[in-house]
Amino acid sequence: MKWEDLQTSENVEDRRGEEGGGMFGGGPRMGGGGIGLGTMVVLGIIGYALGINPALLIGGAEMLGKMRGGGQVVRQDRPQETAQPTDQMGQFVAKVLGSNEEVWSVVLPEQQGIQFKAPRLVLFDGVTDSRCGSAQSAMGPFYCPIDQKIYLDTSFFRDMKQRFGGGGDFAYAYVISHEMGHHIENLLGILPKVQRAQARAGSRAEANGLSVRVELMADCLAGVWANNGNARNRFLEEGDIEKAVASAQAIGDDRLQRASQGRVVPDSFTHGSSAQRTEWLLRGLKSGRIDDCNTFNR
Template identity: 45%
Template sequence: MKLRGIRGSRNIEDRRRQSRGGGAKIGGLGVLVILAVGYFAGIDVSGLLQGLDAPAQNAPQQVSAEQEKAAQFSAQVLATTETVWGKEFPAQLGRTYEPPKMVLFSGQTASPCGGASGATGPFYCPADEKAYLHTEFFETLSRSLGAGGDFAAAYVIAHEVAHHVQQELGILGEVNKRRQTASETQANALTVRLELQADCLSGVWARNVDGLLEPGDIEEALNAARKIGDDHLQRRAGRVPQPHTFTHGTSAQRSRWFARGYNGGEMRDCDTFSAQKL
């Protein structure tokens, strides 16, 4: 991705040099968020859930050159989402886009949706309308999940921003309301549609980052989408895929909906909730 000369977003909340916070007490929503994002990264987060009430450590954190590079990259990618959605909201919806903030952290940090650490992976918290990103996640994405390349990392950021787009449109609130009265299987199915829509919206973003794509970028994003499909992650964990437990969609679904958004470039193409087949 061609980011040289691209400004970094000012909507960054940098907590990387803060002391490691002790875990915050969390409610049911926070637990669900942590489990969901932990599963997104294919990581067992049970240790994190057990340690959320640990006392704070006061030592300030050191920031490596690699983490600094990741932070700059994240700020630049976030700026591209601000440009794209700042243009596409008026053009496609006739309304103004209000961008989210991104929290960069190392160690652990707290959010209204619960505690976060390197084990949770990136996530969007609708309670404060912020995306949370551990600066070492990109290394996990590349080395542990086999989804290397700068555009794979950019896709992950765009996906979390897409959840903010859903928040802006009232979709997150409506889906959460429907999940409260649904069975576990039904709630998971709604979550899958939510996540696939975010993948599609990520594709819309990719279509509209004028002049910034390089050869191979889209394949990097499609590969990342396949590597974080529910079926792939369950097989990777040595389990037979159980569709009723899926919360993000299969590898084929995730890559297909990203491609749909990219090929069409229109938000209306991303209505996963009306789709008969995902």
């Protein structure tokens, strides 16, 4: 991926190196395999009681762990960090975010008649605070709709390559753009609607099914960014799409469940199977249109 000449975002908060960072060394857990169904039910009830749907706070990994014990999940706002990252990985993240901002500031108004408001992206080491609770690297990247920020410990990219068999610049850009996809869903009003629908769901399986649709739509919206961004800046190189597809397959619920527990439980899926994640990413890549990402009409 040729990312060096992309627009640089100014909406990056670099909290890496803060005192208290790096406390948690575990790798990311993605998909429904990392948390038991009973725990998910209990944590879901806590989330609904607090007016926060845990499943919708998930980007690349289970956000339910943030709500353990029903603790205080809403944090006070902290001063925004404005210094731009100077290391290569930090610059890469800022460039991918900037490309997303450039694309969505045009595509969202043109296709949906909605003004784009850029989120902020927080880089951190190990642990930091968010308005949705404590952000830990073991949870993977996620989007918090309360403060409209994306949280990312870039060590996830290393683990993504070493533990899940995915990797490469465009695959990492797909992860960042998936989280931006959740922000677009929030701007479209989809996240609060799904939250209300999950609160009314008659079973955990039904609520999980709604979460899967949210995640697959974010995969598709990441593809929409890639389609429109590449048309503008020609950043895709040979093999990039294959690497992103390999990453989408690696983080499917079925593959992760089979690896972690030796069996697959479709009713507990929260992100979608490998085949589904690949299908929706490629759908967005092919069309470049938001309307083609409506998982709720299929």
